[in-house]
Each structure stands twice: as structure tokens, then as C-alpha cells.
Amino acid sequence: MRELYIVVLALFFVIGSIIAWLSRRYLGKGSREFFVGGYRVGGFISAMTYAATTYSAFMMVGLVGLSFTGGVAALGFELVYLASTVIILGSIGPIIWYEARKRGWVSPSEMLSELYGSKYVGIVVALVYLFTLVPYTAAQLKGVGEIFGSIGLGYEYGVLFASIAIVFWIIVAGLWSVATTDAFQGLWMLGSSIAVTVWAVSLLQSSSIDFDTLIKALSGSSSGNLLTFTWTPQMFLGLTIPWVFFALTNPQVVQRLYIPKDRKAYVRMVRYFALYGFIYTIICVFLGMIFRAYVSLNSADVESMLLRNRDLVTPFMLRSAPPPLAATAYVGITAAAISTANSIVLSVASSVVRDLYEKLATEPSERISKMVSIASIFLLLALASGAAIMRLGYIVELSVVSSAGLLPLAPITMLGLLRRTAMKKCSHLYTVASIIIGESILITAIGIHGVSKALTSPLFLHLPSPIWILLASTAIMVPILVDRKERRRN
């Protein structure tokens, strides 16, 4: 298995690197080309990079584990993200797409900075990105490290491999190499997960588990009826609320709204992403439930062991799969982690360049911008890989919490776009206050419940912290919404 994984991984890296290298032909000069492809990306590539950026190693590991332990509630959790994202991409997304090319936006923090008429908004938002997304990136590297470790290749080598792939596929041609390799990785992710599902169904058939037996096993499991809602309301609300606004708060996906080359490409991006997301979600959730039924009918000991650590479900499941399939699936999970991480690093680097250098320097130069870009990419990866290698406690929990840390950007982004032609004076003060209060609530929740339960435990009036973060950060912005007095023209 180890040798097979190395061979398949090497093939994956070589093909990806060839694709990245060939994409150099599209790269022009300047940060607009490097970070957003000069707003010239086609519909299919836009869709695939959006999908591969969004769907990380969490899908085939975390979501499979969640559905194994908690049943169909995991489907509702993941589908509400897809539903709200498609609606956001259909309604607010076109406004972002249009304004980005009209105003020359490169980073999402720059977008907010311009909408609110203050470079300080961009600085604060860029810093929020750094604090929230370095743990998220570290969690992706940790995922690859865990795969390497479970196969006997060494955890640290996994982190190192992922970091090298990320750096190389960014540096070669910026957004062009990231997006084209994302398309390759996205197809690998979907293809390998479909293959694993087909095998899992054959596993049921070989154990004479028909559809009725499957339903009975899930309905009468040791965790209760897995086909009904088994989560607490706080858990469902706490985990879904940040995801509902993911398309507006996470810079790596906001930036992807800038890139489609024309209206047709934008529409294609949304359609293909919706199709990809729907299929991939159904597959990952059903995989967890299929395997739960299989394990519950064959080995109670294994079932108990996996219920205690749901992240072991996928690795354990793949141990029973034919080695070529398992190797391909493991590389698919590796691809999911790399495609998410390199988009995050590129996007956060764009914020560092645009909002922490170009907006602050008295005479920014393209040469120094380029150096700052490269330095930012290496620095971000060094921080993330350092955190992953040191196996800092709670990296995965911190990455989940990071989604709530970005939540104040939801009302800020929506209001900023709504008021984009005439913004209230001093609106930037409300924006910064909104971010501060949102982060304060999150820190309070972490202080009371700890990192792992900060999002899902009741904070006040039995409601979890994401609800209060959203309410408080929106309430502070209300004066901007209702303002009818003299406004600054944008």
C-alpha cells in the first residue's frame, strides 16, 4: 500500500506540475494577473477552482465521520451550505463580479476597504484573515500529514510534501496555475469518491445487505435512528450559521467571484459548481452511512472504536478497499487539502500585498509588490506548516472556529455592496467596531467552553455563539442601513 500510494502520489504531482507549468502561457504582468488571472478565466475552470477551493479534506474525512456517527443530520448541515451558496452566487455574486472588474479589485479586503472608503478597514480585515486562516491552512497540512503517517511514510514528510506542492503550484503562475491544478484536483476528488462509493455498495452486496436491511440497520443503530435528526439544536445552528455565509466571508472564495471572464463564464461557474457540490455532498454523506450500516452488522467492536474517533472512519474503511482504489482515494483527499490550502494562501497573500503594502507605501512599486507577494506566500506557509509539524493542540478545532471568526464580514460585505454608490460618512468606524465585537464574542465563547465546543455550546439564551456574533456584528451596522443623510459618493 505504501509503495502504491507513493507511485500514485508521484503521478498526481507530476501531472499537476505539468498542468501548472503549461498555464504560465496565460500569465500577464502585475498583481491583477497573478492573483485574479486578469479577470479572464473561463467558466469550467472558474467552477472547478471554486469547488476544489471550497471542498477540502473535511469532506471525505470529517463529513464521512460525521454522517457515520450522527446520521442524516450531516446531510442537512452540508446541504444548507450548498443551498445558501448558490443563492448568494446568484444574487450578490454578480454584483461582486461586476464591481471587481470595474474598480480593479484584487483582494477581498481591498473590496471592503474601498466600499467603506478607508484603508484601515482593509488592514483590519487582512489581519482577521491572517489570524483565522493560518489555522485553517495548518489543518489541511495536518490532514496530509496524517495520511502519510497512517501509511507509514512519516507525518512530517506529509506536511513537507503538501507545502512544496502548494508553493510550487502558486509560484509558477499564480491564479492560473492554482485554478488549472484545482480543476485537475477537483476531477480527481470527485472521481475517486465515486469509485469508493461504488466499492462500498459492492461491500454491502457481498455481505448480503440489501436496501431494507440497510435502512433497518441505520434506523436501529446503537446511536439511535440515524435517519432522523440526532444533533442538538445548538450543534446544528453553531456549525451551519458560519457555513451559510461562507461564500461572502472567506477570501479564497470571494476572490473567485472576480475571475470569470464574462457573464457566460460566471453563469457556467455557478451551474457547474452547483452540480459538483450536490453530487459530492450526497456521495460523502452516504458513504459514511453505508459504512456505518456495514460495520454495525459485522463488528460491534469496530463500530465502538470508530464512534469514539470519527476521523478514523475513512482510513479504516479504505483499509478494506482494494489497494489501487485506496491509494487513489488517499491521493484524492491529499488533493482536496492542497487545492483548498493553496487558494487560501494565494488569497491571503493578495490581502497582504494590496492592503498591508500597496495601500500603505508612499510609492508602491511593482517589483517590490512581487517580492512582498512571494515573501507572504512563504511566510504564510511557514506559519501553517510550523503549526502543523509542531502538532499544536486544537489545530482542527481552531480551523472550525475560524469560520465563526470571519462571520462579522457577512453583514459588512452585504451592506457595503448595498450602499456601494453612496456610503454613510465614518462608516469605516462601524465596520471596525462590528469586527471587534464579533471577535470578542467568539473569544468569550472560547474562554467559557474551550476551543472544541465554542461554536456548539449554548452561550446566551441557549443559543450558540455564531448566532450572537452574527446578530451583534449586524446590529452595529444598522445605522449604515437606515442612514438617509448626506453620504460620501463612491
Added chain:
Amino acid sequence: MRMVILMAIVIVTLFYLPISRWFSDTMVNIHSLGLTLYWVILTLLSIVIGFKILGKMMGGVR
């Protein structure tokens, strides 16, 4: 357009209805896959509405 956006907000809110134990159990009593189908159908409806809104925003581009 406002009606369509309002529909979209209502549909996303409906995703949270199964938090009610009564609703969740009722769906499962109708059919063992009732809750599963409920969320799948809501998602497909949301996608259709999202595409409709997109069509209006992008001026009928195919």
C-alpha cells in the same frame, strides 16, 4: 425579484425546521427516508431559485 429573494430566504430557513423533534419524527414516520428527501428537495429548490435570480441579475445569459 424581491419575491424570488424572499422565497430564497424562506427556503434556507426551512432547512432548520428539522431541529423540531416533532417535525423530524413526522418526516421519518411518513417514510424512513423522509428527512433525507426533505433536505435534498429543499436543496434542489434552492438551486433552481438561485439560477432564476442569477438569470435576472445577468440579463438572461445562457
